[in-house]
Amino acid sequence: MLEVLHILGGALFTVAACTATGTLLLRCLRLPFRRFEAGLFAFVAGSGCLSVLVALLCVAHQARRGVFLWAGTAVIAGAARAVWKCRRTPKDELPWGTYGILYVLFILIFAAFTFCYFFNAMAPEVSPDGSGYHLGNVLRIWKHHGFDWDYHSLYAYLSQGMEMLFLVAFTFGGYSAASLVHSAFLTALPLLIVCYGRRFGFPRPAVFGAILIYACPIIGMDGVAAYTDVAVATVTFAVFYITQIWDDENNYKYLILIGLLAGSAYGLKYTAFVVFPAAVAFVWWRRPADRPRSTLFMALPAAIMIAPWILRNWIWLGNPSAPFLNQWFPNPYYHAGMEDIYINGLSHYEGIKHNWEIPLQLTLRGGLVTGLFGPAFLLAPFALLSLRKRHGRRLLLAAAVLAIPAYFNTGARFLIPAAPFVALGMGLGLSDSRGVLPAIAIFHAVVSWPSVLTTYCDPWAWRVASIPIRMALRREPAAPYIQRHLGDYALKAPIEQAVASGEKIFSFAGRPEAYIDRDIVVQYESSLGNRIQDILQAPAAHPPRHRQLFRFLPVATRGVRVVNLASAENFWTVAEMRVLSRGRELARSPD
Numbered sequence: 001m002l003e004v005l006h007i008l009g010g011a012l013f014t015v016a017a018c019t020a021t022g023t024l025l026l027r028c029l030r031l032p033f034r035r036f037e038a039g040l041f042a043f044v045a046g047s048g049c050l051s052v053l054v055a056l057l058c059v060a061h062q063a064r065r066g067v068f069l070w071a072g073t074a075v076i077a078g079a080a081r082a083v084w085k086c087r088r089t090p091k092d093e094l095p096w097g098t099y100g101i102l103y104v105l106f107i108l109i110f111a112a113f114t115f116c117y118f119f120n121a122m123a124p125e126v127s128p129d130g131s132g133y134h135l136g137n138v139l140r141i142w143k144h145h146g147f148d149w150d151y152h153s154l155y156a157y158l159s160q161g162m163e164m165l166f167l168v169a170f171t172f173g174g175y176s177a178a179s180l181v182h183s184a185f186l187t188a189l190p191l192l193i194v195c196y197g198r199r200f201g202f203p204r205p206a207v208f209g210a211i212l213i214y215a216c217p218i219i220g221m222d223g224v225a226a227y228t229d230v231a232v233a234t235v236t237f238a239v240f241y242i243t244q245i246w247d248d249e250n251n252y253k254y255l256i257l258i259g260l261l262a263g264s265a266y267g268l269k270y271t272a273f274v275v276f277p278a279a280v281a282f283v284w285w286r287r288p289a290d291r292p293r294s295t296l297f298m299a300l301p302a303a304i305m306i307a308p309w310i311l312r313n314w315i316w317l318g319n320p321s322a323p324f325l326n327q328w329f330p331n332p333y334y335h336a337g338m339e340d341i342y343i344n345g346l347s348h349y350e351g352i353k354h355n356w357e358i359p360l361q362l363t364l365r366g367g368l369v370t371g372l373f374g375p376a377f378l379l380a381p382f383a384l385l386s387l388r389k390r391h392g393r394r395l396l397l398a399a400a401v402l403a404i405p406a407y408f409n410t411g412a413r414f415l416i417p418a419a420p421f422v423a424l425g426m427g428l429g430l431s432d433s434r435g436v437l438p439a440i441a442i443f444h445a446v447v448s449w450p451s452v453l454t455t456y457c458d459p460w461a462w463r464v465a466s467i468p469i470r471m472a473l474r475r476e477p478a479a480p481y482i483q484r485h486l487g488d489y490a491l492k493a494p495i496e497q498a499v500a501s502g503e504k505i506f507s508f509a510g511r512p513e514a515y516i517d518r519d520i521v522v523q524y525e526s527s528l529g530n531r532i533q534d535i536l537q538a539p540a541a542h543p544p545r546h547r548q549l550f551r552f553l554p555v556a557t558r559g560v561r562v563v564n565l566a567s568a569e570n571f572w573t574v575a576e577m578r579v580l581s582r583g584r585e586l587a588r589s590p591d
Helices: 002-029 035-059 065-085 101-122 128-144 161-173 175-200 203-214 217-223 229-249 252-268 270-286 288-317 336-346 357-365 375-388 390-402 412-430 436-448 478-485 487-498 527-541
Strands: 504-507 519-522
Touching: 002 035, 002 065, 002 161, 002 175, 002 252, 035 065, 035 161, 035 175, 035 229, 035 252, 035 288, 065 161, 101 175, 101 203, 101 217, 101 436, 128 161, 128 175, 161 175, 161 252, 175 203, 175 217, 175 229, 175 412, 203 217, 203 412, 203 436, 217 229, 217 412, 229 252, 229 270, 229 390, 229 412, 252 270, 252 288, 270 288, 270 390, 270 412, 357 375, 357 412, 375 390, 375 412, 375 436, 390 412, 412 436, 478 487, 504 527, 519 527
Parallel strands: 504 519
Antiparallel strands: none
């Protein structure tokens, strides 16, 4: 029970600190948001501000429990005082009765899936990337109280805005607290969609879109794991939302918030880089006479949010956009050739022979695209009917822009930021057909429920497959649960027993770094890993012999002890590495 309280406390403290930071920001800007809107925008905007502040602490190696506790408490107290002193009556909004049956459906479906998502987020983190580099980076940063400048991996070079929030939650509640923080973005997204529809006069299509998004299998699975995609979707939708408010009210202060949120989206994930130029293009289109001033109001706050990650990589690696554009910014840590191989590998569908299989994979099967959106999204072409309306045209244009990163990565989760706009477009396109929206919403919720979903999707599709209540409440030991979901967890004990703390492990593939307390050098993640791979795979190119001999430069392996454990059959395995020079074996030494 104490562990559960720590998990909940760490997550609640982080979310409260985000909301408090955003509340103080919105008070300074004096923007006339409605009360419920203000709370959601405070959380979303505050998360970006808190993330940058934590990143600065990591640069100074002051990412410590006491610093987080006292600074966070001070911000929460300051926000509470500001709210208490500045109470005001909210502006009139559409009455809830306007929604009809969809309102009741939303409450029921939202409650049911929140119950499901909460216990999945509370359970031990077992997602591939979450237990791998996301929380692996968090653990490494926590051990050093800041960024580890000696560790080199392409996943350490990416912007780590979400990892900064995970770090605060992890400090007090461990890995599950970090997952709960991401699930807070999952909860905020449908509420933002509903508020958007209420403000602009189409509440029923908005509630329909919110149901489609919240019950969506890939969005739910990503949202309860220590990932970033749902957070990106929430922030990018908030950017779109505020641009529409600015278009109606023409208040320059909204531009400051747009720039800040667009910059924080880049801090969450590189693929969100499209948000800022898209927002600037919209503002230029709507107010061509005011382009210089509007660009300045957006660019300055965006630069503040983006600068920590660009400057970190520029100073650390000599490449501000690491791990990409290495041809323009050569460096010894990651090569342009490796970058090309990595990008090409992500941009091709594995196992799909015909393009017509892709829609079925994205909606019904999910096995070859690592996740699915649900059968209701087979009706996505009906979103084109919304082109008859101004908001429909803008929604579908935003969807097209945010789907651009999916061209470079075929995983279904890279379409998550575009999904809310498609769902809203479907709602607008079908809103004139009586009874259609409630029927589709009910169908989507039923077929997306974990026990039903399992009956038709691929067995290996990434999804929420159960509701682990006992595990979430820690009434069962965590190790067997983690072992069932992460086969590599079995490597933890032998590696930590055989390899001294501080030494490195070489691996041909990524491992759950969050649980293995050793630095893992993966063959495709750095130049060092690539050199070791070349050395170890050289004998494979020659006919099998009793003893394999090959030449290499001593500098290529200086200071590296190689250990490779393979559990799969027919996988080339190193049991012992013997180094010879001129026919004589060299004694083992640090040199």
